[in-house]
Amino acid sequence: MDDQMKKNRLWAYVIIGTLALISAGTYAYNEYYIYLSVYLWFGLIYGMCLQYGRFCFASAFRDLFAVGVPRMVVGIMIATVLFAFVGAFVTASGLSTFHPAPTSFHAVVAGFIFGIGMVFAGGCASGSLYKTGEGSGSALLVILSISVSQAIFADIGGWTNKLVPNSWRESALSKGLPESIRVEDGWLDQYLAGYVWDQPVTTFAKMSGWSNESLMGAFLGNLVIGVIVPAAVLLIVVYLVWSRKSYMRKNLGRDQPAPTFADDLAGFWAMITANKRTAIAGLVLGIAAGMHMFVIQGLRVKFGVKNAGTLLERMGFDFGISVNGTVFDPGYWYVTTQEAQWVGWTIQKLGGENMDNIYFGFVNGIPNPAINPADWMSIALIGGAAVMALLSNEFKLKRPTLELATWALIGGALMGIGSRLGLGCNVGAFFVRVSQGDPSGWLFGLGMIGGAYIGVKVFNWWTERRMARQFEASGI
């Protein structure tokens, strides 16, 4: 083992050791911290899986459209089906922490904006976290941009109030929100309370006439109808359009006139198993995401709470708790809201007012990042990715160029806006919702595919120009 590898291994141990010390030390101080530590260790697992499998949702359709590679679509679908499978057990046992989101066209629009942003930024919300763990300064800028854009967008009012349709304003005012939430001042507030909250909330189980917790609802409605069938259709389309031709070219006998059904089955399976790292990461991610819900709900039952806000108040922290006594506590893997919260908290500490909007003041709060459960998850996710990158000698500090910084800031801002319009990112609004039988997840995904297509078109135009100059200079 060379010196660099020894150093890398040492740093990996330091990261794991630090997280272990935080967990043990805080638990010794107050047992409620175990709740935050659960987020922390699942975050570490997510980070390790994402880095190991180079698991980035942005690359799923981007690489399909840009370079014809289906690797990541396959990985995501494996993770989604596995998460759905574990999630069905958790839901049927009555221990799910999941709440479906309103379903309407807004999810498609949000996904579209998010999809363009993730192609520009070079990574989705979760991908940027793990790439930060690999040492990418560009990915860190993306996180910064997502965080700031969300916090600003959540509170933006003034002239944007004039863009709000009257029907939204009236509907928002009729909701009877507390006076501290100035719902009449804020575009996103009126969009949420006046439009999104009025949309139907459903699942594939409910649409089929079953409750989510019933065996039929959890397994047949949400898992089979809501996830396995559409995922299989999606993968078959990807196989037929992007993978079949090259498989048959390499594997079909010269004297065989046309592929048989057995050839297609073999080709489909070859596509699924083509990248073992991604498939393994998808498998572990899916199971871990399901277990995360189970463990968090178990702790809520143990401590007799429904939200971490109660635990924080019991521990003596009352700053940044929402008017409902809640803080952001999804109970599963989530990325973007905790990023918005730390900027919201900073603005509040600097004298701004960020608790008069629905996003922070009514629902998620802006607790100190040091005791924000979801922040523990994101920090540990970066740490987990760093551990894997260090152990495989792939960690490298990379300062962004001006070009990359520009793409990162634009892409991050679009992702920030998209995730607030869609009430989540590629993880919260797509991966989690799809896996739990929420049709709005597929709508967000549909938008992401469209956004990725447009983003790739722009990127192709940009790279074509740069490449043409290089070809000319090299005389080719």
Next chain:
Amino acid sequence: MKFEKMEDGHYGLDVKGYVCPHPQIYTKKALEKVNAGEVVEVVFDNPSSGESIAAMCESTGDEIIEKNQEGGQYKWSIRKI
């Protein structure tokens, strides 16, 4: 990003510092431009781009004839088929 002719039939593509999707897109465009049998030596430091480039070559049939990795930096030689 730098693309240059190193010698007859051998080209260099330096995409160090770039994140996805730049390295794989530039690699695709470079391989589309050179002639069959010629080699493009790609230098990159974004690990996930390696997965995409490998899958892309698997699909097109282009051959990765050499892979080197040192300190988070990769140098792959790809022969166009």
